[in-house]
Amino acid sequence: MQNTTFYVAANETLGVVKDYANAKTVTPPTLVRGVAACLKMRLFAKNDGTEACPLSAFANIVSWQWAMDNDFNEATTYKLVGDNGGITVSAVTETADGEETTYTEISIPMSGMNTEELAAWLGTEKSKSGLAGELVGFDANGSQIFILQVENFTVRNRITSIGNPTPIDPDYLTATQVRALLAAGMECEFSLDGTAWHVPQTDLDRFIHFRLRGDVNGIWSDAIGLVVGPKGDPGADSFCHVAYASDSTGANFSLTPANGLKFRAEIHTAVEIPSPSATDFAEAVWVKYIGDDGAGVGDMVKSVYDTNDDGKVDSAEEADHATNADAVPWTGVTGKPSTYAPTAHSHVMADISNPVNQKVYSASNPKTLYLDSPIVRNTASNSSGTIELEFTAIMDKAGGSAYSAADGVMLTWEYHVLCSAAVTGVSVGSVRPATSSTFWTRRTGPGTWPMVPSTSGWPAWPISTTPMPCLA
Template sequence: MQNTIFYVAANETLGVVRDYANAKNATAPTLVRGVEACLKMRLFAKSDGPEPYPLSAFSNVVSWAWAMDNDFNEATTYKLIGNNADITVTTVTEEIDEEEYTYTEVSIPMTNMNTEELAVWLGTQKSMTGLAGELVGYDAEGRQIFILQVENFTVRNRITSLGTPTEALPDYLTAAQVRALFAAGMECEFSEDGENWHGVQTANDNYLHMRLRGESLGVWSDPIVLMTGPRGYTGRDSFCYVAYASDATGANFSLTPTNLLKFRAEIHTETAIAEPTVSDFAGARWIKYCGDDGQGVGDMVASVYDPDGDGKVLAAEEADHAASADAIPWSGVTGKPESFPTGAHLHNMTDIRNPVYQKVYSASNPKILYLDSPIIRNTQNNSSGTVELEFTGIKTTYEGENVGVSESQMLTWEYHVLCGADVTGVSVGSESCSMVGINIPETLPLINGNYTYHVFVIRAVCKSGAINNVRYQANYAYSYEA
């Protein structure tokens, strides 16, 4: 049974459907044809506000009647009526939105919700609105002492039918049905003229038709023309026989291969031979298909590698002939070059016979120091009065590779600067060179007023953070007349 709760302001005969707090109008509930319902109509005493209808007003009511109709014509029959004997009135309390409300509730059971009158009124409409309900209370003398009407109930119609729906066959096959069709296969018949059919194909047949196998009542397909071409040659039987022998003449003939039978032959015939013999292979060609067995297991005897018994293998004796090459005079050597020019190369100090020799590198304003030239000579005549000491790198040789300085190394050069005027200032280092000056005089005069070489000792040491991690030290050494 469907419990339907709704709220009605019952201060007048025509009640107004309201919300649970009697604050605004609401819609009358919807009933469903054929579904038992119990209307729980909660009554307010006033047109607004939650004050419940006084239960004491029903103290003299001894029976109730509830009827529903869409007209007020006494000549017509009600559409629906309640179970009047089971109508009750009670006080209920309910908490809604965290607030407690007390109602006077009239409970109206309605078990017969599928009357002919209701069905006619609904007809084929899916729902109808406009059904009114009337609640009447009677006292002990049968007088109507309470009347409340509520309008605009909606009744929802039912989906009904006079018979069982007709099953619609699917327009597709299930997976099991498809597998069954493939498993059954096709049944074919053949015909010469497309009219008379038989099950076994003959050479004269020109048509076929088919249907699913096992479908005795199935429909045959339309005739299908068979593709025919020129008749081929009649096939012939062919039998192959293989035999084995010990030589090319067929000696020791056998049909079973062995290690001793190293020759093989085969024949092809159109008829079967029950027991082939050597005569059947008279026209066959015997082919040696298996090589001769080797001699021994691969060891070489002395008579092979030392036939003269001198204790040397033949290859070693050939090697002895190389000793005679030392006896050939230089004039007897052919194809030798006319000269042997030397190429650029390096030597360790231990390989140098005259260690006091020092290679001099001369250039105009040199900026690179070379490991193979401990003496650097600046050939540019300096007449400005200022000597600039600046070196930006170190190489192995003039065309060699750049090198650095490790922590365990200290490299030293003499730098000879040609001057044509007294030196009144020495510039040390630059943005491209980390260099410090040590013991450099303020002035360097010319010797006897002539061109003079002033010599500085340049050292390179490893210094983290310096340019290229190399710091140069410049120290005045001596001067000499050019």
């Protein structure tokens, strides 16, 4: 877009284009046909001095019209018009030569800069002066209350043509074209006399010519004579056979190479041998092509580090089959659990050491039976001949929890008491633990237990308890 700023002394209807200081008259600006423009016309109130045209002079203007023409004939059409709806008035401040000046600026946009009327007026001239512009302001009643004319604008023409120029073919090939020709290659034909051409070539042909491959309309080169020499001998087939052996005599003959076969031989025949044998290599020369194994340094000989001669170090084989790692201190083990919870399991009797050892609970006149102590020993001496049993509780262990057996479960303890007289009876008390069941106690044994020895003894008998419904 052409943003064109110019200054006009607007004290009369015909404005005079001045410089920014309103000191001298200058030529009106030049516009270019076909390029949108915006005229920024700054108005002075007088013919000299920088006093701006007051904004109050435009207070009652509600619409604008800007037109440009080279004549004042109402019968002709304008050459150019402004975008009247976009015309604005404002105050702008600018600093020039160190001095700040405020101007009243009227901005006139012109988007239609290429009209038939303008083109006809310009014709074929590169530029033309004499175009005048007129700005009219209308009030709310449609009355023209402001008119300003500026003469002698110049319009520069555009370079035009009826079509695109005709290109001239270059007389050289580009690098891309050369590469394309080389990639395409050449095709050739052959001839006996240089006039009749054919493909493929025969033994009697004496001429050849070329052209680019694929260019069916291409021009063939001149005929080129072929150089013909004497006919050579027919070629002969030859087959190479290779074999391997363990020494220079061909021992352990094989057609497959191996580390132990350090010698190699080859034969060449005119006829292929499908499966060569040692006999076929009878005249061959066996050449050693694999060197002997080194003797090693120090104790690092193969007989030490590969005792079975399988090509793998013994230590590596041991690592392949190792089941236990070298011992490490307990502190060197990572990821070990902080506790080891017991797991329920069972044992056969053969796995239990000292199976006859049983835990004994000893107390003076015991009142409690413990599940983990199947033998109860009363440490109080009995001399009355009658043993009194008074058990009030069953617990899983000392300091543990009370136990309540299900109906029909029989529990058995062995009871020991020190007696100084022959036992003639057993007195069973109210064997009633703090549960909802009554425990019946039964003893088995003779009616009278003699003292063993005669002065004292430890009579023993089983105590069996069976939960029964509680009787009120």
